Amino acid sequence: xxxxxxxxxxxxxxxxxxxxxxxxxxxxxxxxxxxxxxxxxxxxxxxxxxxxxxxxxxxxxxxxxxxxxxxxxxxxxxxxxxxxxxxxxxxxxxxxxxxxxxxxxxxxxxxxxxxxxxxxxxxxxxxxxxxxxxxxxxxxxxxxxxxxxxxxxxxxxxxxxxxxxxxxxxxxxxxxxxxxxxxxxxxxxxxxxxxxxxxxxxxxxxxxxxxxxxxxxxxxxxxxxxxxxxxxxxxxxxxxxxxxxxxxxxxxxxxxxxxxxxxxxxxxxxxxxxxxxxxxxxxxxxxxxxxxxxxxxxxxxxxxxxxxxxxxxxxxxxxxxxxxxxxxxxxxxxxxxxxxxxxxxxxxxxxxxxxxxxxxxxxxxxxxxxxxxxxxxxxxxxxxxxxxxxxxxxxxxxxxxxxxxxxxxxxxxxxxxxxxxxxxxxxxxxxxxxxxxxxxxxxxxxxxxxxxxxxxxxxxxxxxxxxxxxxxxxxxxxxxxxxxxxxxxxxxxxxxxxxxxxxxxxxxxxxxxxxxxxxxxxxxxxxxxxxxxxxxxxxxxxxxxxxxxxxxxxxxxxxxxxxxxxxxxxxxxxxx
Amino acid sequence: xxxxxxxxxxxxxxxxxxxxxxxxxxxxxxxxxxxxxxxxxxxxxxxxxxxxxxxxxxxxxxxxxxxxxxxxxxxxxxxxxxxxxxxxxxxxxxxxxxxxxxxxxxxxxxxxxxxxxxxxxxxxxxxxxxxxxxxxxxxxxxxxxxxxxxxxxxxxxxxxxxxxxxxxxxxxxxxxxxxxxxxxxxxxxxxxxxxxxxxxxxxxxxxxxxxxxxxxxxxxxxxxxxxxxxxxxxxxxxxxxxxxxxxxxxxxxxxxxxxxxxxxxxxxxxxxxxxxxxxxxxxxxxxxxxxxxxxxxxxxxxxxxxxxxxxxxxxxxxxxx
Numbered sequence: 001x002x003x004x005x006x007x008x009x010x011x012x013x014x015x016x017x018x019x020x021x022x023x024x025x026x027x028x029x030x031x032x033x034x035x036x037x038x039x040x041x042x043x044x045x046x047x048x049x050x051x052x053x054x055x056x057x058x059x060x061x062x063x064x065x066x067x068x069x070x071x072x073x074x075x076x077x078x079x080x081x082x083x084x085x086x087x088x089x090x091x092x093x094x095x096x097x098x099x100x101x102x103x104x105x106x107x108x109x110x111x112x113x114x115x116x117x118x119x120x121x122x123x124x125x126x127x128x129x130x131x132x133x134x135x136x137x138x139x140x141x142x143x144x145x146x147x148x149x150x151x152x153x154x155x156x157x158x159x160x161x162x163x164x165x166x167x168x169x170x171x172x173x174x175x176x177x178x179x180x181x182x183x184x185x186x187x188x189x190x191x192x193x194x195x196x197x198x199x200x201x202x203x204x205x206x207x208x209x210x211x212x213x214x215x216x217x218x219x220x221x222x223x224x225x226x227x228x229x230x231x232x233x234x235x236x237x238x239x240x241x242x243x244x245x246x247x248x249x250x251x252x253x254x255x256x257x258x259x260x261x262x263x264x265x266x267x268x269x270x271x272x273x274x275x276x277x278x279x280x281x282x283x284x285x286x287x288x289x290x291x292x293x294x295x296x297x298x299x300x301x302x303x304x305x306x307x308x309x310x311x312x313x314x315x316x317x318x319x320x321x322x323x324x325x326x327x328x329x330x331x332x333x334x335x336x337x338x339x340x341x342x343x344x345x346x347x348x349x350x351x352x353x354x355x356x357x358x359x360x361x362x363x364x365x366x367x368x369x370x371x372x373x374x375x376x377x378x379x380x381x382x383x384x385x386x387x388x389x390x391x392x393x394x395x396x397x398x399x400x401x402x403x404x405x406x407x408x409x410x411x412x413x414x415x416x417x418x419x420x421x422x423x424x425x426x427x428x429x430x431x432x433x434x435x436x437x438x439x440x441x442x443x444x445x446x447x448x449x450x451x452x453x454x455x456x457x458x459x460x461x462x463x464x465x466x467x468x469x470x471x472x473x474x475x476x477x478x479x480x481x482x483x484x485x486x487x488x489x490x491x492x493x494x495x496x497x498x499x500x501x502x503x504x505x506x507x508x509x510x511x512x513x514x515x516x517x518x519x520x521x522x523x524x525x526x527x528x529x530x531x532x533x534x535x536x537x538x539x540x541x542x543x544x545x546x547x548x549x550x551x552x553x554x555x556x557x558x559x560x561x562x563x564x565x566x567x568x569x570x571x572x573x574x575x576x
Numbered sequence: 577x578x579x580x581x582x583x584x585x586x587x588x589x590x591x592x593x594x595x596x597x598x599x600x601x602x603x604x605x606x607x608x609x610x611x612x613x614x615x616x617x618x619x620x621x622x623x624x625x626x627x628x629x630x631x632x633x634x635x636x637x638x639x640x641x642x643x644x645x646x647x648x649x650x651x652x653x654x655x656x657x658x659x660x661x662x663x664x665x666x667x668x669x670x671x672x673x674x675x676x677x678x679x680x681x682x683x684x685x686x687x688x689x690x691x692x693x694x695x696x697x698x699x700x701x702x703x704x705x706x707x708x709x710x711x712x713x714x715x716x717x718x719x720x721x722x723x724x725x726x727x728x729x730x731x732x733x734x735x736x737x738x739x740x741x742x743x744x745x746x747x748x749x750x751x752x753x754x755x756x757x758x759x760x761x762x763x764x765x766x767x768x769x770x771x772x773x774x775x776x777x778x779x780x781x782x783x784x785x786x787x788x789x790x791x792x793x794x795x796x797x798x799x800x801x802x803x804x805x806x807x808x809x810x811x812x813x814x815x816x817x818x819x820x821x822x823x824x825x826x827x828x829x830x831x832x833x834x835x836x837x838x839x840x841x842x843x844x845x846x847x848x849x850x851x852x853x854x855x856x857x858x859x860x861x862x863x864x865x866x867x868x869x870x871x872x873x874x875x876x877x878x879x880x881x882x883x884x885x886x887x888x889x890x891x892x893x894x895x896x897x
Contacts, residue, residue, distance in 0.1 A: 063847060063855070065660055074659070147628075147661060152621050216661035238670055239847030241747040261747060264845045268726050269741045272734035278741065455860060456607030485621065492622040 050558050054574040055259040058084070059273065059282030063239040063264050068225035070200040071141055072148045072216040080283075081242055081262055084569050085124070086227025088199040089117070089134070094562035095371050096479045097520075098194055102129065102228070102251070110513050111189035117180040121251040123203050124226040124233075131182040133201035135174055139163070140202055142171060145213040153198040158185045189513040191523060195480035201228070230255040230570035240264050256558065256573035270551075274298050280553040280574065286358040287428065292551050299554060302547040303561040304369035307476035308362050311419070311436065312540040313338060314471070316497030317464045323490045325499045331469065336396035338538045341417075342382045343389035344443040345436060351544040354432040359544040364531040367545050369563040370481045371520065372527035379535040389443045398445075406446035416446045418469040422458075423451040433472060461495050471495070473540075479564070481527065482511060487534075498539035506530040577888060584881050588874075595873045596649070600642050603862050609634055632658070649870065655863035659856065664867045667852065672834070674744050675848035678771070678841070679833035681764050685772025690779030697780065698787025698818070699810055706784070713777035724770050725843040732766055739766040742845035767844045771837050779822065786818035820890045827883025831875040 060077045067073040070082055089103035102121055107113045121129040140146060141154045142164050154160050158173030173185035186193045206220045215221060223236050228251070231244035242262040246255045265273050265282065271291045273279045275298070284292060284300070292298055315333065319326040332338060351359040363381050366373045393399070397410030409415040417440060421433035430451055437447035450467070452460065460468050473495060475486050484507050485491055489499040509515045510526040535542075550566075552559060555575045560567040609629070629635055633644065648655060654664035693713070697706040733741035739762065740746070746759045790796065791814055799809050834849060841850035849868065856864040 063845065063851065067661060072661070147631075149624050151624060217663075217666075222662070235747060237743075237745060237747050237847075239851070240743045240745075240845055243747045263743065266742060266843050266845050268843055269729055269733075269845075272730060273741060276734055276737070453607060459607060 050256050050571070050573045051575060052256055052573070053258050054256075054576065055261060056257055056280045056556060056572065056574050057278065058260050058262045059265040059270070059279040060262060061265060061267055061270065061282065061285070064242075066222050066236070066238055067216060068233070068236075069202070069216075069221045071137060071146075071150055071198075071202060072221055074149070077264075082225075082227070083229075083565075084244055084260055084262070085225070085229045085231050085233050085247075086200065087229045087568070089115075089201065090194070090197075090199045092479050092564040094564060096369075096481070096564060097371070098479075105194065107194075109189050110186075110191060110193055110518060112183060112185045113194065114177075115182050115184065117182075118251060119180055121228055122247075122249045123205065123228055124247055125203070125206060126249075127203070127205040128179075129201060129228055130179040131176055132179070133204050134182065135171075135176060136204040136208065137198060137200060137202035138171055138174060140207075140212055140215065141198060143212040145211070147213070147216055150198060153196060156186050156188075156190070156193060156196060158187045160187075191511055191513055191516055191518070192480040192482055195478075230568060231257075231260055250570060252568070253570060255570045257569070260569065271295075274551055274553070277553060277555075280556050281559075282551050284549040284551050286355045286546070286549065288551075289356045289358055289549055297554050299552045301550045301552055301559075301561055302358060303550075304367065304563045305476075305546045305548045306367045306370070306478070306563065307474055308365060308367060308545045309359075309472070309474045309543045310365070310540040311341075311543060312471050312473055312496040314464060314469055314495075314497060315539060316499060318492060318494075318497055320492055323492075325489050325497050328499070329497075334396050335537060336392045337398060338541070339382070340389040340392035340396070340398075340443065341440060341445065342538055342541045343385045343392065344445070345439045345541065345543070346384040347382075347543055348384070350432070350435055350439075353435070354428055355544065355546065358547045358549055360547070362542045362545040364535050364542060365475070365483060365487070365540070366481060366527065366531060367477060367563075370477065372481045372524040374528040374531040374535070378528065378532060382538075386443050393443065393445070400444060405444070406441075407444045414446075416448055418448050418450065418467065419472070420450045420452050420457070420460075420468050420470070421472040422454040424454050436472075462492060464497070483507065484511070496539045498534075498537075500533065500537065503530055503533045506533070577885070580888075581881070581885060584884070588877050588881075591877060592870075592874065596646055596870060597642070599866050599869045599873070600645060603866050604638060604641075606860070609860060609862070645866070649867070654867040657856075657861050657864045659859050659861040659864070664864050667864060668849065668867065668871070671848050671852050674846060675841075675850065676833060677744075677760070678764050678768055678837070678846065678848060681761075681768035682771035682775075682837075683829060683833065685768055686776050686779060689773060690776040690783060693776065694780040694783030695787065695810070695815070697784040698791070698814075701784065701788050709780065713780050716774045717777040719774060720839075721770060721774055721837065722839040722843060724774060725767070725840050728766055728770050729843070739763075741766075742843075744846050744848075763846075767837070767840050767846055771840055779825065782825075783818055783822060786821060787814055790814045790817050823890050824883045824886050827879045827881075827886060830879035830882060831872055834872065834875055 058080075060080055062075070062077045064077045064081055065073070065075055067078050068082055068085075070079075070086065070088075073079055073082060087101065089101055090105075091099040091101040093099050102118050103115045105113050105115045115131070117129065117131055119128075123129055123133075138154050138157065138160070141148070141150050142157075142160045144164055144166065151164075154171075157171055159168055159171045160173070162168040163171045173187070175183040175185070177183060184197070190196075203220070203226055206226065207215060207218070210218045210220070220226070223238075225233055230247055230250045230252075232247045233242060234245050235243040241264065244260045244262070246258055248255075263279065265279055267285065267288070270279075270282060270284065270288055274282070274292055275295050277297060289300065293300055313332040314329055316325045316329055317327040318324075347361045351361060360368070362368065363376055363379045364374055393407060398407040398415065400406060401408045401412050407415055417437075419433065419437050419440075421429055423429055430449075433449050433451065437449050440447045457471075461471060461473070477483065486493050486495075487498065488494060488504050488507060489497075489501070506526050506529050510523050510530070516522040516526065548561075550561065556572060557575060558567075558571040558573045560571070633641060636644075645655070652665070654668075656662065657664050657667050660667050693709045697709050700706055729741045732738045744760060744763050745756065746763075749755045749759050787810070791810075796809060796814065799813055800806075804813075837848075838850040838854050840846075841848045842854055845851075852864065853868050855861070856868065
């Protein structure tokens, strides 16, 4: 009988474990890269000739909110659906350099841009796309009634501020030449004006009569959205599926598939759905990777992501009213201490254990596939070396003086590293945070872990709560690699409060058109200089960069992935 | 009866005011707000978040916020969902039919199963069959619905291919046709089975005990003495008496019907109130969260009232006034 009980206990534990593994869903990081842009370059497919017709099932792992317009959406799943039926005027190649798509441009000074639209590009309702639809998008986003988060992409156009505050009826920097040509003047010359500019038109023919405040709730955003992409939306069942069919008047060549069905698939069902062929294409969480790999009918494709994870140190306090770092916190000011804590962590082992081989160790706060990433040969790679960590700690005065097995600080006082990690429903977060504290304890640094509820976590980080000393975080970068928003001393989201005027100067210079002109290499060199500084100073311990993982049924062909995302869905096909 | 009903209804008012205070304070006590999830240097900036907080009135003093919320709520304006950017009432209206459909189906399954098992157990108490049924019932009561849901999907959807693994309808069938309704029924069946079979315990045991109790009553002895067949005694005389108290359970099921099955709906990606509730918690969509909590509290109160009134109707011995 006793044995029997134990059997049931074990069986129940296994059940629970299986369930937990299955439901360890979305990562609770604040920023997910949802700026995936279509790459429409022509591709000869390796899997054979494209075939016409057929229906493909595209999976998403969370219910869409139903804001199917680039100007209004809030979550990445909505953006995925939008990517199937709409496309941007400007595209990005595998080096994240802007490429002409519908619009091509010329500029002499990076302040005034002339854009020309291709003629004959149709909206799904049959109306032709003109530059007026773009102007309409700018004016919508700059309207004081606009309730989405994209104003920063329009703000830099000359006169946008005046339009927003009601001082002007139009945006003065926007000058329509004719239906297919437009001049846009920015408030000042910047190297990244083009990549920052809002690249999606908004269909004036249908949304023109809707007041801006009601747009996000209107049927043209929620149930019958239109775009200029290769597929048009036929039908939406809110919260679970979307039916798209081929748009015959698509401007950029033939479309292979007849239909795409978008379906929400809960993380617990992904593996089964892939195995049964119920879904042809879906982005995977790293935790599902090992389960999907053995499936015979499914290929796993990985491509570089644009996000990195780090362990940050609170080096100061930020005064939000004055936008400056007002106070320096002494505990982690020793560079040797920070470097030692970096050497102490076996990042490769950690990434393999918690990201199942879908993450790479990173030594800088710039994802490796960006054009401005420094090569590892220029940087200290901080290979796992606990002996070196101990040496550094000894040299910096962190030695065990009272014989308790842990080091004291140079004044001989108890030294305990407090480490915070966010907690969501994901059961892997606590062990992965625990693993980091264990690495530190192995070189004699006493560490304490605190798991904090995710929403509270970012609030505490932002307000420099004293209980946050070292913290786990992640950032993602966009198509323009400028890290100012998360690194400069006058930014709220510089959570480490790293304050180095020399480093900030490099970031400013890299954006300064008088210094770098239009030379990308010059810009990259400045960013590399900057990376050398932050690699040496380690205000945060760079841990790993993630790969994006896509599971593809073997019957799907014509797909291509690079750092900018997938190629145009027009090229996808299914084998019969 | 009328007097009693009115008195109870009036008594609900202070209760609802208290609930609204609790709901509001709990929502405000939760760390962060609906904008704290939008920290993302790519798409937005700190100024936008500060501006939106001002616009949404998060910077007003709490009593003012509470007063605004309650005044709007009483007038039927539940606010605008911060996540969907449409009025909360519309979001709820969109999900409600799905949840009702699932709720009614699962309730029917529960009734049918509980009825059959309860009758058998009541007629043959303390036999192996009775014990087996009781054991089965309590095991199912103990299984968490999410575990059962994951296993049901794995076994019935992926292994046997009998049911779809998620969603409420196949998007490719024409709306309004017979095929459409068949598809909807096909989709709702598996989650309804999971929910329905797991909650038979209380009904079964209630019915069983009532039948046992009734079978010892004098009218049963009289009927037997007169030579009425046992089958008839159980199926007509006893059953009719034993079903009566069960009717009152309906009142308690009322709120559960609307509330949906939070976890089960999420696992089956079945877009209903339960899934909405869970998502509005994780995305801090306060207007939706508060409206749903108020709605469910109100329905629970109304359900209790309904149960009490039904008691009076089916059993005249109970005096309400």
